[in-house]
Amino acid sequence: MPEGHSIRRLATLLDRLFTGRTVGASSPQGRFSAGAAAIDGWTVTGTDAHGKHLFIELEPPGGGEPRFVHIHLGLYGAWSFATADGGTPHAIGAPRVPGPGTPASGDREGSPLAGSPVGRGRVSSSQNAEDYITLVAGGTEDGQFVPPEPRPTVRLRLTTDSVAADLTGPARCDLIDLGQKDAVHGRLGPDPLRAADARADGADDDGAGPDVEGESPGADVERFVAAVRRTRRSIGELLMDQSVIAGVGNIYRAEALFRARIHPRTEGRAVSVKRLHAMWDDIGELLRSGVELGVILTTLTEDRPGPAPETWARAAERATEEEADYRWYVYHRAGRRCHVCGGTVSGGVMAARTVFWCATCQKKLRAR
Numbered sequence: 166m167p168e169g170h171s172i173r174r175l176a177t178l179l180d181r182l183f184t185g186r187t188v189g190a191s192s193p194q195g196r197f198s199a200g201a202a203a204i205d206g207w208t209v210t211g212t213d214a215h216g217k218h219l220f221i222e223l224e225p226p227g228g229g230e231p232r233f234v235h236i237h238l239g240l241y242g243a244w245s246f247a248t249a250d251g252g253t254p255h256a257i258g259a260p261r262v263p264g265p266g267t268p269a270s271g272d273r274e275g276s277p278l279a280g281s282p283v284g285r286g287r288v289s290s291s292q293n294a295e296d297y298i299t300l301v302a303g304g305t306e307d308g309q310f311v312p313p314e315p316r317p318t319v320r321l322r323l324t325t326d327s328v329a330a331d332l333t334g335p336a337r338c339d340l341i342d343l344g345q346k347d348a349v350h351g352r353l354g355p356d357p358l359r360a361a362d363a364r365a366d367g368a369d370d371d372g373a374g375p376d377v378e379g380e381s382p383g384a385d386v387e388r389f390v391a392a393v394r395r396t397r398r399s400i401g402e403l404l405m406d407q408s409v410i411a412g413v414g415n416i417y418r419a420e421a422l423f424r425a426r427i428h429p430r431t432e433g434r435a436v437s438v439k440r441l442h443a444m445w446d447d448i449g450e451l452l453r454s455g456v457e458l459g460v461i462l463t464t465l466t467e468d469r470p471g472p473a474p475e476t477w478a479r480a481a482e483r484a485t486e487e488e489a490d491y492r493w494y495v496y497h498r499a500g501r502r503c504h505v506c507g508g509t510v511s512g513g514v515m516a517a518r519t520v521f522w523c524a525t526c527q528k529k530l531r532a533r
């Protein structure tokens with residue numbers, strides 16, 4: 166399942182492609198027919214991400230109350246983007262698709278798709294590439310973009326005169342109003358990416374990128390700390406609870422706990438305020454790195470022989486087995502050697518998903 170950094174990258178990509186544009190909307194599969202019909206011909210005015218929830222904001226022609234497409238990809242959701250010229254990352258991220266926030270000519274580094282797989286078909290998730298995004302070739306007829314025939318499983322198709330975006334297999338795709346959107350935010354815990362944006366917004370608001378209405382970052386970390394410390398539930402379970410912290414999935418959970426050297430079965434109430442502040446900051450750093458690189462890279466430079474972080478997004482697709490193995494400390498590495506102590510990495514089920522840890526490096530803390 167895509168974790169918070171992926172949803173943020175999708176929000177940024179959709180923002181670049183659609184914000185300010187009037188869109189055609191349809192539901193070839195039929196399960197979002199009424200919603201799609203309601204927003205067909207509306208203008209996209211922004212996107213937003215909170216944890217694993219994605220929002221596309223639209224306004225009716227001539228203005229009026231905005232509505233939001235609320236999407237949760239779940240385990241199987243994916244987007245595919247078709248552009249006129251074959252849908253290279255360059256075409257997606259660069260001025261061929263002009264719009265607010267479009268990077269300067271030739272700038273591929275800032276593309277949300279930099280480092281993502283190109284072409285039909287999904288890349289094996291063990292490679293940790295962006296297998297929830299696929300780029301496909303559209304076509305042109307008399308110089309006009311002609312989107313490909315949608316597959317019958319497409320829940321929502323959004324089109325402009327230069328791009329078609331198809332959403333398939335989401336756990337959720339609903340049309341909601343502002344009050345309902347606020348209710349979704351209310352149910353979700355703090356998201357370290359939104360907290361960082363709230364800080365950045367105060368300092369430098371250029372109006373680009375996803376809309377963010379964050380509380381003060383201090384309030385966010387305090388909510389996280391309080392939610393963890395009030396319970397005997399394990400920290401491994403709490404990090405997967407989207408009402409405690411939003412955006413963390415199975416990879417970030419295992420890796421953040423390793424980096425903090427805390428055993429996943431430690432009770433929430435046993436983790437000190439100081440450690441939780443450090444963990445919040447660390448998860449925020451990991452998520453921001455994921456947004457930037459498009460892959461999850463959690464090992465410190467000194468703990469791996471692979472390339473430097475800035476080259477990793479490219480290296481990820483053709484990484485050697487050794488480089489891939491050094492991307493993470495413990496996630497999906499049960500039975501292998503710990504990169505830090507040389508011991509054996511363990512695995513066990515927690516919050517319905519397998520959690521991984523090193524019993525030597527990670528201590529089970531006791532409540533005082």
Ligand SMILES: [Zn+2]
Nearest residue numbers: 503506523526
């Ligand atoms: Zn170890």
